[in-house]
Amino acid sequence: MTDALGAEAFSLIAAHDGPHAFDAVVPPIAQTSLFTFSSFAEMEETYLGRKVRPTYTRGLNPTVRLFEEKLAALEGAEDAMGFASGMAAISSAVLAFAAPGDRIVAVRHVYPDAYRLFEILLKRMRIEVTYVDGRDEEAVAKALPGARLFYMESPTSWVMEAHDVGALAALAKRHGVMTMIDNSWATPVFQRPLALGVDLVIHSASKYLGGHSDVVAGVVAGSKALIREIRAQTYPYLGGKLSPFDAWLLVRGLRTLPLRMKAHEADALAVARWLKDRPEVESVQHPGLANALPPGLTGTSGLFSFTFRDGVKVPAFADALRLFKLGVSWGGHESLCVPGQVVLSQNQGPNSGHAFGISPRSVRLHVGLEGAASLIADLETAIGAALAA
Ligand SMILES: Cc1ncc(COP(=O)(O)O)c(C=O)c1O
Structure with missing residues (x-):
């Protein structure tokens, strides 16, 4: 096995963080819904956006942020956002960028609930999804012109069709189409899609990132600008926020x-x-x-x-x-x-x-x-x- 980042660097990012309160080797959990202010002035500064600090856990929570920063480092991303499930991550990312009248291209055999999101909810919003065999680059090139988004998963669910992600991302770029990929199967250990030219990486963190079958969570990673867009367009309103305890479990999972x-x-x-x-x-x-x-x-x-x-x-x-x-x-x-x-x-x-x-x-x-x-x-x-x- 050769991992995509290089084994040593990768293990350092996964294992190392801190220092933490009380010199604890494991980060304490900020298991709280809200954070109080010491004065009117501090509260106003925060509301005006002049000071960045936690206010309410649906917005910013330090334990969730720790997981997001670690995952961003692992994927080679500028930023990341945690979600309450992989599906919350997928739906928030897609809905942040697709609007009625848009067309999405997706590789066939995507995770079934992503497919149902496309076929049921997006259809109702007049967002059309066309499916392509991701191994057939000619078919992908034909489908891309005019599309808003290219949604990938490699390998695909169940039938495990594996794609040349870099080649597909380059095709999409040529047509000015934004790309996202579900990277739950490979994890950044075996595939780092941002380095291959993909715009956003999505995970069901319920799978390998957690690794112990005791958490349901999701995450999206990418450039600061795209993550800011998701944060502004859908994140607070759809509200699929990752809980602090689940983020803490994920930080534990990432170490191994x-x-x-x-x-x-x-x-x-x-x-x-x-x-x-x-x-x-x-x-x-x-x-x-x-x-x-x-x-x-x-x-x-x-x-x-x-x-x-x-x-x-x-x-x-x-x-x-x-x-x-x-x-x-x-x-x-x-x-x-x-x-x-x-x-x-x-x-x-x-x-x-x-x-x-x-x-x-x-x-x-x-x-x-x-x-x-x-x-x-x-x-x-x-x-x-x-x-x-
Ligand atoms: C490939 C893939 N993507 C996304 C999901 C959805 O993730 P979650 O169950 O965390 O919402 C799953 C869940 O099984 C999955 O297998």
């Missing part, structure tokens, strides 16, 4: 991010390679199994999918798993499994899993930190149970 990502990468690759050689498995959707990663992606994480051959009983496989738990989300210490058949049983229209390239024979796995050998043994037992069912 590079280490965890290395472990997720190694173990997921071992599991994916093992699955690829199984006769019951038709294909494995893991970017690390291709001959080469796209430029700019320097490593792979723990989330991927595979597709069973016809006839394998997926419910029996799922029920026989012991270490892999059946559960949504990903990015934590634990290994997880989502059968495509369950996703497809949701209703139709924009909620249909078919829109995301999911097959009833496919299974999404998140490889946690339990160790590849035990996880492979778990899969072997479960495949045996599926064949016997």
